[in-house]
Amino acid sequence: MVEHLSEEELTDLFxxxxxxxxxxxxxxxxxxxxxxxxxxxxHYDMSxxxxxxxxxxxxxxxxxxxxxxxxxxxxxxxxSEIHKIEAWLDGLRSIWEIRLxxxxxxxxxxERDD
Amino acid sequence: MVEHLSEEELTDLFxxxxxxxxxxxxxxxxxxxxxxxxxxxxHYDMSxxxxxxxxxxxxxxxxxxxxxxxxxxxxxxxxSEIHKIEAWLDGLRSIWEIRLxxxxxxxxxxERDD
DNA sequence: TATATATTCAACTATATGGTTGAACATTTA
DNA sequence: TAAATGTTCAACCATATAGTTGAATATATA
Numbered sequence: 001m002v003e004h005l006s007e008e009e010l011t012d013l014f015x016x017x018x019x020x021x022x023x024x025x026x027x028x029x030x031x032x033x034x035x036x037x038x039x040x041x042x043h044y045d046m047s048x049x050x051x052x053x054x055x056x057x058x059x060x061x062x063x064x065x066x067x068x069x070x071x072x073x074x075x076x077x078x079x080s081e082i083h084k085i086e087a088w089l090d091g092l093r094s095i096w097e098i099r100l101x102x103x104x105x106x107x108x109x110x111e112r113d114d
Numbered sequence: 115m116v117e118h119l120s121e122e123e124l125t126d127l128f129x130x131x132x133x134x135x136x137x138x139x140x141x142x143x144x145x146x147x148x149x150x151x152x153x154x155x156x157h158y159d160m161s162x163x164x165x166x167x168x169x170x171x172x173x174x175x176x177x178x179x180x181x182x183x184x185x186x187x188x189x190x191x192x193x194s195e196i197h198k199i200e201a202w203l204d205g206l207r208s209i210w211e212i213r214l215x216x217x218x219x220x221x222x223x224x225e226r227d228d
Numbered sequence: 229t230a231t232a233t234a235t236t237c238a239a240c241t242a243t244a245t246g247g248t249t250g251a252a253c254a255t256t257t258a
Numbered sequence: 259t260a261a262a263t264g265t266t267c268a269a270c271c272a273t274a275t276a277g278t279t280g281a282a283t284a285t286a287t288a
Contacts, residue, residue, distance in 0.1 A: 014132030
């Protein structure tokens with residue numbers, strides 16, 4: 001089943017992972033499992049607030065999820081949205097191959113007609 | 115062979131495809147094969163200059179290439195760089211799975227020790 | 229209750245980005 | 259050679275983004 005890929009969602013996803021810090025945060029959460037905001041921030045030469053903002057961007061496009069436990073927030077990676085990026089890339093490749101196929105058939109026909 | 119993925123290259127690639135117009139241009143070039151700048155621009159409700167700038171961004175990260183023939187420039191898609199994005203996504207997934215594996219083994223050990 | 233800890237909110241700054249317009253450049257054609 | 263065509267360059271504008279700092283909010287602990 002080919003699902004409909006909203007351009008807006010794709011734009012948000014690509015923009016989200018186009019930032020090195022956010023990619024790094026996502027990797028860290030995949031490696032370490034659920035982490036708190038302060039713990040994540042401790043690895044970066046950047047204010048806690050900056051990290052908090054990055055996490056919100058990741059959360060907004062569902063690349064991470066959050067569960068609040070008292071005053072601490074637990075963040076965890078959620079890779080399920082990644083398939084939307086993969087689907088777009090696969091689509092692109094198949095569009096490319098379809099044209100090459102058409103081209104190959106055209107050349108074949110030309111040769112037959114010579 | 116796992117090649118080294120430069121963060122800067124990744125950032126540029128993701129930023130490049132995070133724009134809807136640029137994604138659309140890339141798709142069009144995959145579908146139609148080599149096109150001129152004006153021809154591409156004719157499909158968009160946007161100035162020729164804007165499209166020209168988008169093409170330069172695509173060109174800078176090698177998602178398209180250009181060959182000049184007199185006054186006309188022929189653009190064509192080049193999907194070879196796409197694998198860098200795919201490699202990063204694959205890496206992320208494998209990092210995720212490695213942790214889940216470790217976790218599963220841990221639980222197994224815990225159960226054995228009960 | 230007072231204080232410390234975990235996090236976000238708000239306001240601000242600097243820079244990057246996507247778009248515009250008008251001029252310039254290069255090449256083709258009349 | 260003059261005019262038309264294809265493209266880029268340069269300057270500008272509005273908005274978005276990544277970072278900062280300081281205050282606010284919520285919860286835990288002494």
